[in-house]
Amino acid sequence: MISLYDTHGIPPEIARESAEELGASVELPDNFYSLVAKTHIKAEAEETTKPVLPGKTELLFYEHPFEQVFEAEVLDVVDGSVVLDRTLLYPEGGGQPADHGTLENATQVFQVVDVQKSGDVVLHKLAKPGGLQKGDHIKGCVDMRRRMAHARHHTATHLVHDSAKRVLGKHIWQAGAQKSEDRARLDISHFKRITEEELKAIELEANRRVMETVPVKTQFLPRTEAEKLFGFELYQGGVPPGKQIRVVRVGTDIEACAGTHVTNTGMIGAIKILRTERVQDGVERIEFAAGEAAVLASQERDDLLGEASGVLRVPAEQLPKTAERFFEEWKGQQKEIERLKEELAKARLRTLTAEAQEVDGLKVVVQKMGQADIDELLKAASLLAEQDYVALLGSETGKLVAAVGRSGLAKGVKAGAIIKVAAKALGGGGGGKPDLAQGGGPDVAKLDEALKVGMEKMRAGP
The missing domain is CATH 3.10.310.40 (Diaminopimelate Epimerase; Chain A, domain 1)
Known part of the structure; x- marks a missing residue:
């Protein structure tokens, strides 16, 4: 059934009906599309199992992605990390780093340097452990500059992925992704190197989607319902656990995704592709920057052009011709040096x-x-x-x-x-x-x- 759907595009329901007409009984599992997705996702080394802690932390960042301050109660303190009953701080996951911020009681402010999820609770690692106890009431604050940089890059990853499909073909499949404050990377399956022209087309297509200011839609759905609606491509970024999954729709890109996002594509700002490389056979990596990071990356390149122009004493637009001329002259000089060396050797x-x-x-x-x-x-x-x-x-x-x-x-x-x-x-x-x-x-x-x-x-x- 998986082969018929994945290779030939035959929906499992139609395949089952055809089989039943021939007298065969076929049982279609509820997680059929999850099984299909797993055939596309390369096996990863098993992570060390984290201990599951009792309790539950309410995740406020999905409903209130742009709120910065929240109040909470300390449920527990485990190895220097604070467990709260509710939090706006996003825990690391899905290729997105954790939020940073502060927790504050009546007398002290504590820097949060990492946030991790363990079971249903969220652990807030403090730069200097100690000072908070179970039952304390605190005020938390999110580093919004970091949060928005991650959100822009995460949403931009969806757009770049969708744009790569539009330019390179529907065979494109996400093989991995990582976001940070100053850049993000997207690994995609592709049978050959991405050309410079294709890269420019992907960048242009992604920026067009930004300028359309399309709403970014998110919703929690039962897994079986989401799979029936969107199929196995829902799991481009991996197959999340649980019966309920969060579905993120950015234009025509629809994925199961737990990360933070902007609310419309216009909030991403500019997207600048920085480079591409082949990380392994059949997998291309696209590295890019979004928003303020894209502006800074462009400024860095402008600085390099400016420095090169200053060294060669020509305007930036004349750099290619000037560099080519200098290179040809250098090659000519090398030949002359070799000729002179030979003459010197003969004289000696x-x-x-x-x-x-x-x-x-x-x-x-x-x-x-x-x-x-x-x-x-x-x-x-x-x-x-x-x-x-x-x-x-x-x-x-x-x-x-x-x-x-x-x-x-x-x-x-x-x-x-x-x-x-x-x-x-x-x-x-x-x-x-x-x-x-x-x-x-x-x-x-x-x-x-x-x-x-x-x-x-x-x-x-x-």
């Missing part, structure tokens, strides 16, 4: 060959090359080997390169063996192929000694 080659020695019938060059870098050493040594020399070149930077021409190779002389003994004298090491090897060490004061033992290795033979 003439000097080096003029000072060559003959050892056992081989033309040998052992020389210091000042502050030459490793590339210069490799180039010069390779050119010497091409002209059938055995070379050991050293730099005052502590680098060594050995190269062996065809005659040396025929006699069993190996560049790696030469480098091994020479680099050891510098307190280091090295290696390579028989015809070309490199190495070095930190004790540059012993460069002359390193070249000497390298020469001795050439004389000694293989």
Whole structure:
């Protein structure tokens, strides 16, 4: 039944009727759509079971999302966390962080740094435990700046998800989400990377939904009724427990969701997509900011453009062409540097060959090359080997390169063996192929000694 519905779109009621016509009896479970949704949600590691505490905390934030102050009674104090009979502070859940705020009695104000739900009670963790006791009457206050940032990002997540479906296709399925004060992220199932043009289209579509100022509708419904009305897509963000579920409708996006939201899309403000990445095979992550956070993110990017414009001394609109021009010039300069290095190596080659020695019938060059870098050493040594020399070149930077021409190779002389003994004298090491090897060490004061033992290795033979 699940396969028929999920793969072919055949409603379970129709499938059951067809089966009964063929004489088969089919029992359709009340949680059919929950079972379908679970096939789309990847198994997660089981969380440590939290102890269920007695009592019940009335959740005021659903009916009064914009109220900041409330009064309550302390039901209990557990490990430094306060249990209240009622609260406006939202406990962490559904990818949304907990509210922060304060609890105040007649003499003290306590900072609430975390809020968690355990069973039917809500635990308010205090920055400094102590001072509140069971039976105390307190006044609570919500950090509304944090609350509204979370609410905007949570509602924006619904819009971005819906917009991704509109742009990329109905196959899109939410694979995870996380909200914070300055940004949010949405993981969606998609078979390929999201292109830059698709990302712009998703952002534009989401902002159009914002400007429509559509009401955000929320209601608690019996699970079976909600599933009959909205199907398994209700569980995009996961399958919540309980017989009653809270359904949130943001435009055409309808999900079971327990988070806090704004009351209409216009309250979200601007939505700015910051980046996208592929977090695993078949899952794309969209990171974005909403409301004030979107403005701040845009300002940060403007600052970067401004700084880049200042460095290059051109208006922002000319940055791409200027950067491209500089890059092409840089590539040209790199080619010129390589050409000059080769010319320098050839010039040095003439000097080096003029000072060559003959050892056992081989033309040998052992020389210091000042502050030459490793590339210069490799180039010069390779050119010497091409002209059938055995070379050991050293730099005052502590680098060594050995190269062996065809005659040396025929006699069993190996560049790696030469480098091994020479680099050891510098307190280091090295290696390579028989015809070309490199190495070095930190004790540059012993460069002359390193070249000497390298020469001795050439004389000694293989």
